[in-house]
Amino acid sequence: xxxARNPLVEFAHDQVPLFADPxxxxxxxxxxxxxxxxxxxxxLAARDESDHPLTVRxxxxxxxxxxxxxxxxxxxxxxxxxxxxxxxxxxxTLTVEEHEDGLxxxxxxxxxxxxxxxxxxxxxxxxxxxYRQEIIDRAYHEFVAFPFGYSVRAGExxxxxxxxxxxDEYLQGLGGxxxxxxxxxxxxxxxxxxxxxxxxxxxxxxxxxxxxSSRGYGIxxxxxxxxxxxxxxxxxxxxxxxxxxxVLDYFLVAGPDPKAILRRYTALTGRPALPPLxxxxxxxxxxxxxxxxxxxxxxxxxxxxxxxVDVYHLDPMWLASRSRQRLDSCDFEWxxxxxxxxxxxVSWLGExxxxxxxxENPYVWRGSAMYQEGLARGFFxxxxxxxxxxxxxxxxxxxxxxxxxVQSAPPIAPTDYPDDAALIDYTNPDAVEWVK
Numbered sequence: 001x002x003x004a005r006n007p008l009v010e011f012a013h014d015q016v017p018l019f020a021d022p023x024x025x026x027x028x029x030x031x032x033x034x035x036x037x038x039x040x041x042x043x044l045a046a047r048d049e050s051d052h053p054l055t056v057r058x059x060x061x062x063x064x065x066x067x068x069x070x071x072x073x074x075x076x077x078x079x080x081x082x083x084x085x086x087x088x089x090x091x092x093t094l095t096v097e098e099h100e101d102g103l104x105x106x107x108x109x110x111x112x113x114x115x116x117x118x119x120x121x122x123x124x125x126x127x128x129x130x131y132r133q134e135i136i137d138r139a140y141h142e143f144v145a146f147p148f149g150y151s152v153r154a155g156e157x158x159x160x161x162x163x164x165x166x167x168d169e170y171l172q173g174l175g176g177x178x179x180x181x182x183x184x185x186x187x188x189x190x191x192x193x194x195x196x197x198x199x200x201x202x203x204x205x206x207x208x209x210x211x212x213s214s215r216g217y218g219i220x221x222x223x224x225x226x227x228x229x230x231x232x233x234x235x236x237x238x239x240x241x242x243x244x245x246x247v248l249d250y251f252l253v254a255g256p257d258p259k260a261i262l263r264r265y266t267a268l269t270g271r272p273a274l275p276p277l278x279x280x281x282x283x284x285x286x287x288x289x290x291x292x293x294x295x296x297x298x299x300x301x302x303x304x305x306x307x308x309v310d311v312y313h314l315d316p317m318w319l320a321s322r323s324r325q326r327l328d329s330c331d332f333e334w335x336x337x338x339x340x341x342x343x344x345x346v347s348w349l350g351e352x353x354x355x356x357x358x359x360e361n362p363y364v365w366r367g368s369a370m371y372q373e374g375l376a377r378g379f380f381x382x383x384x385x386x387x388x389x390x391x392x393x394x395x396x397x398x399x400x401x402x403x404x405x406v407q408s409a410p411p412i413a414p415t416d417y418p419d420d421a422a423l424i425d426y427t428n429p430d431a432v433e434w435v436k
Contacts, residue, residue, distance in 0.1 A: 018160060018230050018242050019146050021153065028135075028149030029054060029070070031117035035103065040094050042105065046119065048149060058121075063092050063109035064254040065264055066123065072150045072157055075246040081222055083209075085270045109254060119148070123217075125254045131217050134164040134238040145235045150246070159248035162240040166215060171231050171239065173211030173218070176204050183211060183231045184239075190227040194415070210265060216255035218265055223249065278355050281310025288315035291338040292345055299352055312349060313357040314339075321365055327418035329363040331370040363421035371422060379431035380422040381413040 019026065032044040041059035048054055055071040071077070097104040105112040111124040122132040137145040145162045152158075170182040179186060190207040209221035211231075221227060223243045231239040251268060255261045284302065289295050295312060302309050316322045320335040334342050346356050364371045364380070374380050412422050425431050 017234055018228060018240055019143060020234075021151070024151040024153045024158075026143075026146045026149070026151045027052065028147040029056065029119040031119050032056065032114070037096060040090060040092060042096065042103070042114075044114070058105065058112065058114070060090065060092055060094055060105075060107055060110075061251065061268065062090050062264065063107035064125070064260075065268070066110060066112060066252040066254075068121070068161075068248070068250055068252065070148065070150070070159055070248040072159060072246045075157070078245070078247050078249075081224055081249075083222060083224070083269055085268070121148070123252060123254075125216070126256065130215060130254060131213075131252055132164050134162045137162065137235050137238045145230075145238045145240050150248075151242075156244070157246040158242050158244050159246065160240055160242035161248060161250065162238050165232055165237060165239055168214070170214045171211050173208065174229065175206050175208030178204075183229075185233050186229075186231055187233050188229045188231075190229065212258060212261055216257065216261070218253040218255075218261040220251040220253060220265055220268060221249075222251065278310050282308045283311040283313055283357070284309045285313035285315065288317045290317055292340050295339075295345070296348070299349070299354065303352065309354065311355045311357050313359065315359045318358055321368065325365060325418075326420070328359075328361060329365040329418055329421040330360045331365055331368040332360070333368070333370075362424045362426065363415065363418055364424065365418075365421050374422065374424065374431075374434070375412075377430070377434070379425060379428060379434055381425040383411050383413045 027048040027050060029046050030049045032046040035042055035044045037043075041057060044056045044058070046054040046056050052073045054073065055069075057067075057069040057071075059067045059069075061067055092107055095106045097106070102116040103114040105114070109125060110130075113122040113124075114120075115122070118135055120133050120135050123130045133148050134145065135147040137143060137147075146160065148161050150157055150159045165184070170184050172181050172183055174183060174188055174190065177183075177188065188204075190204075190209060192205060192207045193203055194205070209223060209227060210218060211229075212218040219241075221241060221243065223245060225243050225245045227241055227243045229239075229241045251265075253261050253264045253268075284298065286298075289298070295314070299309075299312065316328045316330070318335050318339055319330060320333040320337070321331060322328065322335070339345060349356050364374055415421055415423055424435060
């Protein structure tokens, strides 16, 4: 009998608190010995508590946006992530003042103090404290949350940041999470995957590595690697985030209000097109409308009760294959038997002032015509040779010739949910155009 799978199994090891892993060696930035300036960037030669050399780079993207980077021993600058849009070199006035205890960096919006020994970064805006790294989150002599630094386990490096929380501070963001809006007191593993539901797990369809504080700043973590956030938990006086990478790269975005924070954040990552006005209206759905008759009945009832509604959303029963499948995927084949002519349904909804939305997802049922086409054109996610899944699901397009082709075909990445489908490779521009 097959063992039942819990969607949290793959995150089991991530449930160990960031700073309580007995298999990890923890290190933190202890001091800096020297620095140099290049335009709007300050590079500091730092040391950890064991005297290992580190590099910290502080640079300004605009007067109110500070970029913080930490390179651990032996690490080099990684390639740019696709999350940042190209930008011209900023033009701003940055003054640097050196004193006995460290550096003070000034722009028209921020004052950044860098303490020499012990290392600490503090940021002020508008004459008040905005953000500061936490370096003394201890219980007696032991750290509850380690300061800005890194840890190592079995040769793998993880970088981390820890910053202080005020008593009344709350945090929000990190994309689609099925939990309280205020993230303070929560722990999140940032790794987008199929949630297999929307009501019981912290697993998320789409992680956004950005959150905002009620104190008037936001943090954008410029990483695609798996990350973990402990925001006022288990420590109640500080928040931390850690990334499975040898280099840490994040942006501190000052406000003072959410509108200003979001404007500056989206200037870094790009802004989406303005959605149509109707998409901001009231949506009506259920799991699931079985046929067009149910849709018409619901519309008629809503209008009779004078209840506002602008969009009707159909879950996957609009797909012809769904009733024969165990789990959801998408091949874009309309269910004519249950929903009739699609143009007629769209027209009928339009006469009632409604738009139609159709559920879809990035999986394609194996055996469907769309699957055969995608397989032939190499549009599905595959796994690297030599990985544990590299022998899984090597398949040929229908009509392919011989076993030699099987050996050279890239293995299709297995999926846990659904297990009878392939995942479209959205990193392939041709695959994206195909789906469009």
